[in-house]
Amino acid sequence: SKNENDHEGIVCQLLPTIPCSKSNGPFTLKCSCESIGLQRTLCTSAVRRQETAASTTSSAKTSRDSSIFPPIIGEESSLRWGGKKFEELPIAHVKATYNNTHIQLTESTGQSMVRTSCGTEGFKNIKKSTPIAAQTAGISAAAKATAKGVKFVRVVVKGLGPGRLSAIKGLTMGGLEVISITDNTPVPHNGCRPRKARRT
């Protein structure tokens, strides 16, 4: 439901749903270009897109795909996946470090169901820090999860490593259905001092 105009090369596809400079809840979308000159063209394209969006949302409201944002855990949502509400679905924690990728599937309560990583798949040392290893870990985790009867899962990613995207892809390839992706990368507000800078 992203309305892309073909006459603009401007990147931000979220413009139809979110106006240019409004802070919308947890997401504050700053305009991608801080330049004043380009901001003019950006905002006019936003206005044009909003007009076309207003005209096409009436036709595109068929399925429930008009929201990128997750259902808030108040009483409102009528979305169910396999009969379960959003907050009752199992969670797949993907910890993508720079040397390895761990995948752990837990219930919504927190109880662990399945735990795989690149190391448990038989990769060693440098081969663990590859996206392919993460994909195989994802496939095996999905296989074990479907054996336990899990269909829909929400993914929580932690860390910026090589296996960040391919682990999620592996989960989908293994048969699980990913319904939402969360990023839980720890960003300290200047807490612990990290190690010293490398000089290569």
Place this chain on the structure above:
Amino acid sequence: MSRHLRFIARTVMVQNGNVDEAYKILNRILTHDGVIDAVKRKRYYEKPCRERQRKNFENCRRIYHSEMARKITFISVTNREDPWLGC
């Protein structure tokens, strides 16, 4: 977020099974909010002198790019009203 706004902040729903699309959207949101930059920077410690140099450099770069973009849009306008009209 770990405990605050769990599954509200930094969360994107997958539409029509398009996991790649959803991941791209999430990445775009995170880069726009500066999260990915912050995480990459905090991997190794950045000394205060280096941090000041970097901030200075980014400020100058931002000013330069905005002025250049302004100049380009100004120059690329061709249909202007005649400034010497009536002389």
